[in-house]
Amino acid sequence: MLKLISAAPSPYARKVRIALAEKGIPFELLTEVPWDSTTSSPKHNPLEKLPVLLLEDGSSVYESSFILQYLELKYPQHPLLPPDVDGILAARKFEVLCDGLCDAMVLTFFERLRKDAASPEWVARQRRKIDGGLKEIARLAGQRTWMVGNSFGLGDIATGTVLGYMSLRFPEIEWRGPYPNLAALSDRLEQRASFRASVPVAQTIADKIV
Ligand SMILES: N[C@@H](CCC(=O)N[C@@H](CS)C(=O)NCC(=O)O)C(=O)O
Numbered sequence: 001m002l003k004l005i006s007a008a009p010s011p012y013a014r015k016v017r018i019a020l021a022e023k024g025i026p027f028e029l030l031t032e033v034p035w036d037s038t039t040s041s042p043k044h045n046p047l048e049k050l051p052v053l054l055l056e057d058g059s060s061v062y063e064s065s066f067i068l069q070y071l072e073l074k075y076p077q078h079p080l081l082p083p084d085v086d087g088i089l090a091a092r093k094f095e096v097l098c099d100g101l102c103d104a105m106v107l108t109f110f111e112r113l114r115k116d117a118a119s120p121e122w123v124a125r126q127r128r129k130i131d132g133g134l135k136e137i138a139r140l141a142g143q144r145t146w147m148v149g150n151s152f153g154l155g156d157i158a159t160g161t162v163l164g165y166m167s168l169r170f171p172e173i174e175w176r177g178p179y180p181n182l183a184a185l186s187d188r189l190e191q192r193a194s195f196r197a198s199v200p201v202a203q204t205i206a207d208k209i210v
Contacts, residue, residue, distance in 0.1 A: 021194035
């Protein structure tokens, strides 16, 4: 059986968990704290990050966007990408945007852990990316039911996971009022079984990271 090294708050791991669930692929969930020395991810990914998909032959697939591509190619049932090239590119664009937003939030989270040594310029730079990314996702979403095409797919997974992570880590960012279309989409997505089974939860980090 496939195994997934995951972390409870990770938006990147959540994308993969949702994709596996939506495709009906059985897997064993291995929940770790990726920032602690106890994590097994460095054994499987030289970049020392999760999510990592462990295949039955012991090899590994890492980087969430690549894992999703791997799943789409190897398990084409319940496709998460549209059938047409323009649709695929539109969905991948959402993923790029949402991953970038998550990167800016993760960088901010750790910069804030520096407390008095945190750089306000660095935090402000990341905040511009978060605000800009959010605005662009809302613009692209418009009043659509699904982010791309006429059915649930990668664009919805990417958008739903970024909004879920933002609500957990940055409750002070007010996005529901300014972007009611994203609030409605997020509420709808969080009803799906795949989203309900992967609601992000904060973890305690034991090691010193920064
Ligand atoms: N671009 C990567 C980002 C993955 C990532 O940053 N994962 C975090 C957990 S949310 C991690 O494992 N960080 C440990 C580290 O960077 O040392 C992906 O999409 O998979």
